[in-house]
Amino acid sequence: MSSNTExxxxxxxxxxxxxxxxxxxxxPPYAYRTSGVLRPWFLxxxxxxxxxxxxxxxxxxxxxxxxxxxxxxxxxxxxSASMSLMVYVxxxxxxxxxxxxxxxxxxxxxxxxxxxGAWFSVLALFTGAFWGRPMWGTWWAWDPRxxxxxxxxxxxxxxxxxxxxxxxxQRADRASAILAIVGVVNVPVVKYSVIWWNxxxxxxxxxxxxxxxxxxxxxxxxVMLLAYALFFAAVMCDRLRVEILKRERNAxxxxxxxxxx
Amino acid sequence: xxxxxxxxxxxxAAYIWPCYALSLVVLVGIAVSARRSLAAEHTRALRRVQxxxxxxx
Numbered sequence: 001m002s003s004n005t006e007x008x009x010x011x012x013x014x015x016x017x018x019x020x021x022x023x024x025x026x027x028p029p030y031a032y033r034t035s036g037v038l039r040p041w042f043l044x045x046x047x048x049x050x051x052x053x054x055x056x057x058x059x060x061x062x063x064x065x066x067x068x069x070x071x072x073x074x075x076x077x078x079x080s081a082s083m084s085l086m087v088y089v090x091x092x093x094x095x096x097x098x099x100x101x102x103x104x105x106x107x108x109x110x111x112x113x114x115x116x117g118a119w120f121s122v123l124a125l126f127t128g129a130f131w132g133r134p135m136w137g138t139w140w141a142w143d144p145r146x147x148x149x150x151x152x153x154x155x156x157x158x159x160x161x162x163x164x165x166x167x168x169x170q171r172a173d174r175a176s177a178i179l180a181i182v183g184v185v186n187v188p189v190v191k192y193s194v195i196w197w198n199x200x201x202x203x204x205x206x207x208x209x210x211x212x213x214x215x216x217x218x219x220x221x222x223v224m225l226l227a228y229a230l231f232f233a234a235v236m237c238d239r240l241r242v243e244i245l246k247r248e249r250n251a252x253x254x255x256x257x258x259x260x261x
Numbered sequence: 262x263x264x265x266x267x268x269x270x271x272x273x274a275a276y277i278w279p280c281y282a283l284s285l286v287v288l289v290g291i292a293v294s295a296r297r298s299l300a301a302e303h304t305r306a307l308r309r310v311q312x313x314x315x316x317x318x
Contacts (some may be wrong), residue, residue, distance in 0.1 A: 043292070050288075054281070059267070069271035076284040119287050127280040134276050231288060238295035245302040255310045261296075261303045 026105050028244050029253040035237035036261075042234035049227035056220030064217070073131040074205070075220055079228035081124035084152055085187050087117035087232060091159070092184040095177035104247055107173035110180060111163060112239035116232060118156035124149055136200055144193040145201035152190055155183040169247060 024030055057075035064071035091113040098106035128146065129139045140146070159176050166172035194201050205213045205221070213221075241261075248254060270277045 058281075063271060068273065070273040070276060072270065072273075072277055073280050076280050080284065116291055119291055123284055123287055126283055130276045130280050134273060231292075235291055235295050238292075238299045242295070242298050242302045245299075245306045249306075249309065250313070254306050255314070257303070257306065259307065261299050 026101075026103050028105055028108075028248050028251070029256075031105055032241055032244050032257070035240050039234050039237035042230050042237065046227050046230035046234055049223050049230065053220045053223035053227055056223060061217045061220055062214075067135060070131065070134045071217075073127055074217075075224045077124065077127040077131055078205075078221060079224045080120045080127065081149065082225060083228050083232055084117055084120040084124050084149065085190055086229070087113050087120060088152065088155070088180075088184065088187055091117060092180045092187075095180040098173060099177045099181075104173075105244070107177065108243035108247055109236070109240055110177065111173070112236055112243050114156050114159045114163075116235055116239070118153060118160070120228075120232075121149060121153035121156060125153065132200075141200050143200040144197040145190065145199050148186060148190040148193050151186055155179075155186060159183070 053075060057072055061072070063069045091110045094106045094110040094113070097103055098110060125146070128149070132141065132146075133139050159179055162179055163172045163176045166175065193199060194203050203212075205211060206218070211218050245254075268274060268278075
């Protein structure tokens with residue numbers, strides 16, 4: 001078993017303790033237990049922040065001087081759009097780690113990400129259409145931002161389809177990892193599309209140098225961004241555990257997982 | 262601001278509420294489906310462990 005040889009190498013006195021955390025984190029039983037402990041913290045802080053952010057966005061923030069109340073779509077549109085990119089980066093990095101260090105757990109994480117990322121892309125496109133209709137006068141435009149976000153959705157769907165075409169999990173892991181890594185080029189294209197090309201889509205409200213919107217409108221957006229990220233973390237705790245259970249079919253530690261999830 | 266004014270969203274109700282409604286449905290949906298598939302996979306794993314132990318004894 002490869003994991004046993006790895007552990008004996010890492011536990012050897014010469015290797016030191018520098019990589020011990022890495023080894024520990026990549027051990028399936030440890031990851032299984034840790035994600036079970038972390039999930040409620042992620043979930044409930046996400047729920048509280050979602051309520052606070054929605055209240056702030058719908059009731060406390062003033063209407064925009066140009067877009068009036070329609071701008072309030074920003075509080076569900078930007079978090080889902082930004083998560084559709086963030087999740088992909090997590091998926092691509094996990095895939096690369098899985099390929100380079102042959103770490104099963106990293107592949108498990110990547111496999112768990114795809115469907116959630118796809119749903120965030122769907123939400124970004126849907127809320128974008130419902131914002132575009134009153135502001136641009138159209139539900140859909142083949143605009144650089146919109147088109148590249150659609151490609152983002154297709155990358156997730158391609159990743160899922162490619163995985164399901166393999167019976168063998170290890171082969172599925174390797175093939176889909178390559179797709180995830182190649183596809184990561186689309187992330188900066190989506191992010192900078194509004195700057196690189198003349199786009200219908202408005203420019204970024206938040207940049208590294210500051211924000212172009214008032215703080216009364218900005219704080220609910222930050223709260224919602226954090227809420228979506230924590231929500232993703234909570235969902236991933238469950239999805240990672242599912243992937244671990246699928247991969248560790250006959251591992252002896254499964255006898256200790258307990259009767260309750 | 263009255264309740265009716267709030268729900269009217271300055272005339273943009275038809276655009277704002279579908280966005281919030283679908284976001285809620287999708288977020289709840291992905292959380293529930295993750296929970297359910299974990300429960301199913303967990304039951305399957307326990308059953309496998311049990312049958313392995315029975316074979317061993």
